[in-house]
Amino acid sequence: xxxxxxxxxxxxxxxxxxxxxxxxxxxxxxxxxxxxxxxxxxxxxxxxxxxxxxxxxxxxxxxxxxxxxxxxxxxxxxxxxxxxxxxxxxxxxxxxxxxxxxxxxxxxxxxxxxxxxxxxxxxxxxxxxxxxxxxxxxxxxxxxxxxxx
Numbered sequence: 001x002x003x004x005x006x007x008x009x010x011x012x013x014x015x016x017x018x019x020x021x022x023x024x025x026x027x028x029x030x031x032x033x034x035x036x037x038x039x040x041x042x043x044x045x046x047x048x049x050x051x052x053x054x055x056x057x058x059x060x061x062x063x064x065x066x067x068x069x070x071x072x073x074x075x076x077x078x079x080x081x082x083x084x085x086x087x088x089x090x091x092x093x094x095x096x097x098x099x100x101x102x103x104x105x106x107x108x109x110x111x112x113x114x115x116x117x118x119x120x121x122x123x124x125x126x127x128x129x130x131x132x133x134x135x136x137x138x139x140x141x142x143x144x145x146x147x148x149x
Contacts, residue, residue: 017063017096023104027144028053031105034068039141043076064104067096068142071116075139078119083128090120108143115140 027035030053037046047069054065070093077085094113102110119140123131 015060017067017099018060019099020060020064020104022059022061023064023100025105027105027107031065031107034065035107035142035144038068038072041075041079041139043072043079046072047076060099061105063096064100064107064109067093067100067109068107068112069093070096071112074116074120075136078123078131078134078139079136081132083123083131086123086131087120090116090123094120103145106144108145111143112140 030049034046034049034053037043037049050065050069050072054062054069057065070089072093074086074088074090074093077089094117097109097113100107100109101113102108119134122134126134
């Protein structure tokens with residue numbers, strides 16, 4: 001059940017993102033729900049779902065959630081024609097995801113960083129005047145790593 005955003009959250013000291021020892025764990029149900037929303041292009045719903053995981057989380061795994069959330073918000077801004085929002089959120093999300101690469105909680109972080117990074121590069125190359133010409137019908141998805149070996 002989503003957290004009530006009016007409740008008091010613990011104060012968590014802001015630190016540079018680093019890899020969590022929990023990256024080897026299986027993805028929790030809330031993360032899987034957020035991934036399904038992301039992959040369906042429901043970026044705002046994904047934001048709400050992942051925020052409920054990210055905000056109260058004291059472990060550095062929070063930066064995986066925050067990075068995925070920000071990449072999704074970047075795609076949301078891209079689809080709405082907001083150049084600055086798309087560039088800022090994509091760049092921020094990719095930075096949050098960097099320490100969790102190549103995979104974390106079953107998420108293929110390296111693949112998402114490569115694919116979303118290519119979108120960000122294309123947006124920057126087009127610039128604010130022409131980025132609206134970019135085809136945004138097939139944006140990158142979040143893939144899970146197959147651990148059946």
